[in-house]
Amino acid sequence: MNWSDHQPHPTRCVIDAGHRDAHRRVLADGPAAVGGGVGERVDAVEVGVAGIVLLTKNLGSAWASDGIRVNAVAPGLIETNMTAPLKDMPEASQQLMDRTPMQRWGTPDDIAGPALFFASSAASFVTGQTLCIGGGFSLA
Numbered sequence: 418m419n420w421s422d423h424q425p426h427p428t429r430c431v432i433d434a435g436h437r438d439a440h441r442r443v444l445a446d447g448p449a450a451v452g453g454g455v456g457e458r459v460d461a462v463e464v465g466v467a468g469i470v471l472l473t474k475n476l477g478s479a480w481a482s483d484g485i486r487v488n489a490v491a492p493g494l495i496e497t498n499m500t501a502p503l504k505d506m507p508e509a510s511q512q513l514m515d516r517t518p519m520q521r522w523g524t525p526d527d528i529a530g531p532a533l534f535f536a537s538s539a540a541s542f543v544t545g546q547t548l549c550i551g552g553g554f555s556l557a
Contacts (some may be wrong), residue, residue, distance in 0.1 A: 431497040438466020466491065470547045477545025486544040495523045519552030 468490055477487040488515050494513055496504065504522060512521055531548050534540050549555045 473547050474545045481544050486540065487533075488540065488543060488545070489547040490528060490532050490535065491547050491549045491551070492528050492550065492556075493517070493554045495516060495525060495528065497525065513554075517552045517554045518556060521552060523550065523552060 443472040469491075473487055475483075480487060492498065494517060500522075503513075513523075528550055529541070531550055535548070
């Protein structure tokens with residue numbers, strides 16, 4: 418499969434097969450609604466996230482023997498053009514901050530380090546993992 422031709426939204430996949438001896442990796446990034454508890458309202462985004470988490474685990478297991486690592490980052494409330502309208506709604510933004518132990522919105526730089534870790538050889542023994550990067554939002 419040519420992943421560059423099939424990049425499902427909102428997931429983006431990065432594959433770096435390099436030469437034969439390079440570490441191969443897949444990095445999927447999806448929404449941060451990985452948290453949540455039983456009995457809470459479940460919407461399509463949360464179902465999609467659950468799918469990303471399970472896909473990451475299954476592909477991590479299935480492709481490990483081929484030297485391909487599959488990990489995901491699940492970003493939370495990140496300041497972007499897409500989230501600006503939500504951040505500009507004081508009441509809604511405050512409700513989200515009340516559920517976020519770190520009491521702030523994240524930035525794209527908050528995502529870059531963990532994504533680089535997963536894509537680097539420093540994570541050469543890590544596969545099938547989803548890392549929530551949301552200031553603790555998934556803990557609430």
